[in-house]
Amino acid sequence: MPPSSLHYALVTVGTPGQTFMVALDTGSDLFWLPCQCDGCTPPATAASGSATFYIPGMSSTSKAVPCNSNFCDLQKECSTALQCPYKMVYVSAGTSSSGFLVEDVLYLSTENAHPQILKAQIMLGCGQTQTGSFLDAAAPNGLFGLGIDEVSVPSILAQKGLTSNSFSMCFGRDGIGRISFGDQESSDQEETPLDINRQHPTYAITISGITVGNKPTDMDFITIFDTGTSFTYLADPAYTYITQSFHAQVQANRHAADSRIPFEYCYDLSSSEARFPIPDIILRTVTGSMFPVIDPGQVISIQEHEYVYCLAIVKSMKLNIIGQNFMTGLRVVFDRERKILGWKKFNCFSPSTSENYSPQEARNPAGVSQLRPLNNSAPAALYDSLLLMLILVHLAVN
Incomplete structure (x- = not known):
């Protein structure tokens, strides 16, 4: 079999921050991380410098999503009112992730002359059991759902007024790219x-x-x-x-x-x-x-x-x-705001050019996402794009 190729991004979650290299998936909605994971054993080499498991008890900003939350789709399966379970089933045969929902902070950084750290409260899955392709290293460090449902990170960022309800993904031919939350369009796309x-x-x-x-x-x-x-x-x-x-x-x-x-x-x-x-x-x-x-x-x-x-x-x-x-x-x-899919040939490392880019000129601070502000206002204002570096990883899947 040829190697499977997926794009990943480093994200930092919790207080103190734990960094994970997560697969990016527009075909699903929930962001989940391996957590107190008895049903899976991610390889230690999943990502250099990244955590193996997300442990809610080690984050002072983590809190469980209660069973009566509007985000809780499995209320009938709640064993306690204080914790909402989840189960995501994927197209690949026998592939799923299950656990419970939590809220915690996702770290963002403004991209300007005076970078500021922004903590966005998001919801994610604490994945206790993974099956199928996830055991074959398809997403050993977690999955970053980018779908249309209200539980996805783009939806949550838009609901909180941090970005527009849109995002773009740029896939470089060298395997490196970026995802930009709040990016809506260019005039020539x-x-x-x-x-x-x-x-x-x-x-x-x-x-x-x-x-x-x-x-x-x-x-x-x-x-x-x-x-x-x-x-x-x-x-x-x-x-x-x-x-x-x-x-x-x-x-x-x-x-x-x-x-x-x-x-x-x-x-x-x-x-x-x-x-x-x-x-x-x-x-x-x-x-x-x-x-x-x-x-x-x-x-x-x-x-x-x-x-x-x-x-x-x-x-x-x-x-x-x-x-x-x-x-x-x-x-x-x-x-998602205009219900439009747009595209253009593009240089992933410069908004205005499409050739001769250098990945070395676009390194992110380790473990911190990047956010470019619409203006010089405080981090609580609307931002035009949140940037994450993408890395194409080849995985040999039998």
Whole structure:
């Protein structure tokens, strides 16, 4: 199997602060950390300098969410009125997190000439039992839910008036990026309306056409944007059209089927080449905006000195999911206030440029998130964006 690739961010929670490297997931809502965890054993190497478990009793600002809270969805399962349980079940087979809800502070820092520390009271899950992919290092240090529901961190920050009800994520091609809470738009971005299902709200949009190289076609389908999914999953007819059109235009030897690789279309790389010319893939939205796929593939090591380039799309039976690989090289704006998805090619380390950036120029203070203020007012005012550094981590999942 090729390694799974997820973006993580360092976040600091509690008093005194404990730092965790959490996976970022727009496909789920709750922020949870491994906590008093009998049902899971995160690897000690989950993150350099990060804590293994969140321990509420060691934080003077931690308090349990009571059973009668509006945030408590499992009130009928409360064993005590003082503590609300939670259980999150994920799409991956047998994958879940359960425990109880707590409130604590998340540390933020203003990004200006005189940085200020801001403590935002948020809600999170104290995860006592993890199952499935979480035991295979999918999110060994916790999961940062960025979904639409009111329990997600973007929702809480907006409810408290700290940021606008929007955020963006920038995925650098070098594996480093950032998440920016409160970021709504730029004047030159492409955008399209979000198709929000009230029963199961996700960041979904309608695609009305696909172009692969010199082959455009009309095709209507709905797809979800999910940063918690490494690769892109497409059902027919979109999957067959893209893969076959791609294959017809690639001048390379197709690699024989390999049960270790989940991708159907892979191509042999010679020792002298890292890549070969590939056709552009562009998705046309219902508004006519064009979503460019910067690099849809992944280079995989088959054995020593032998590599293949794979079109990193997995065939799905039903759901269409745009994963992280299709978002690489873009800043994607999840504007929940305007119900808009926006995007543009972007330099993750400078708001105004798109090339020649240097990760060394954008280092965060260790364990502290960054917040850029709208003006020079006190930290309680509205801020235009909260910044977190993202790190792409490759995890070998069997």
